[in-house]
Amino acid sequence: MHHPNVLEVRGLQVELQIEKEYIPLLKPLDLTLGRGQVLGLVGESGSGKSIxxxxxxxxxxxxxxxxxxxxxxxxxxxxxxxxxxxxRIRGKDIGHIMQNPMNAFTPVFTIGSQFIETLRTHSKISKAQAKEQAMAALADMNLPDPVRIMNCYAHQLSGGMLQRVMIAIAMCLQPSLLIADEPTTALDVVNQLQVLRELERLRSEKGTSILLISHDLGVIAQLADEVAVMKTGEIVEQAGVHELFDQPQHEYTRMLLQARLHSRKDA
Structure with missing residues (x-):
């Protein structure tokens, strides 16, 4: 029986202990993410999204x-x-795409060997099968010359390419939840769009639910069904994406939307 919600977070709170003191980093938080849904978690840096x-x-x-x-x-x-x-659950059931994709790869092994190793860790397939799957997934990502990419080391590829390799790995493992933490921050606009398009494909083809974390409302607007707005460790507003953009209830959300409009005028 499939559970209706892929992710249910109830009363999640985090406190940092310094000597005898506890400093709240995350106030009790509730989140629900349905199958194939994209929930955008938005807020300025330091608001508690990554925590x-x-x-x-x-x-x-x-x-x-x-x-x-x-x-x-x-x-x-x-x-x-x-x-x-x-x-075991991390990687297989929950995929994670991080802000700096360099950190996801070991510098001393090729992309291909790490891709194959990851697939074989989580499913019982031969090296040849894993290689075939990896190549096909890279080709699906519209990455040029999968053979060359497999033979590259992480430092030889751009941030945008590495992000898409990470999505390709997620495509193969088919996690029920993908956490994408600022997946487009380090990228230029063209690469941003490509990464967002591939995330959308992961959701539509594999039914993966995505928790999309970003400080950029534009990114959230393109992909999310629902948006939760975070400020200093708590969610101050949560609504459907259109509702939130058209009728923001919280002053902080209104401020984020205003700031975005101004930055777009300057751009």
Whole structure:
């Protein structure tokens, strides 16, 4: 039985412990993401967007942070899983595309060897099958010359290409949830559009739900069905994308929209 919601976050909060003090980084937060939906999480840098994503992925250091609340993926509670079970889920069931794609790849191995290794870690296929899948996925991404890309090292490819390689890996693994943390920030407009187009394809072809984190409302507007606006560790407004752009309720949302209009006039 498919659970109706891919992601359900209830009362997720994060506090940083410094000596005897606890500093709230994330106030109790609720999020729901349905199958094949895109939820945009928007806010200025430092508003808690990345903390939210790391808390969902369980990548925060439990020694210096106090983390509470429930995170369910397809009805399965993640917050109580053992670390190794969580590691299995990351990558296979939850994909993660990060802001600086360089960090996702090891500099000393080719893109191809890492792609193949990742596929084989998560599914029982031969090296030849994995290579075939990887090449096909790169070709699907409209990346020129998949053979050359497979033989490249991360530093030989542009940020836009690396982002698309990461999406190609997600296409193969077909996670039910993809967390895209500022996936277009470091890219020029042409590459931004390509990456957004591929994310849209991942959603439409594979039914993947996407949590799209960005400070850029333009990016959110192109892809998201629903938008949650974050300010200093809490969600101040959540609404359908059209509603939010047409009738923002919170002054902070209005400020973000104004700032975007001004920056577009200057551009």
């Amino acid at each position: 939210t994503c790391y808390a969902i992925l369980r990548l925060l250091n439990p020694r210096s942070m106090r983390i509470e609340g429930s995170v369910q993926l397809n009805g399965r509670e993640l917050s109580t899983l053992r670390a190794e079970d969580m590691r």
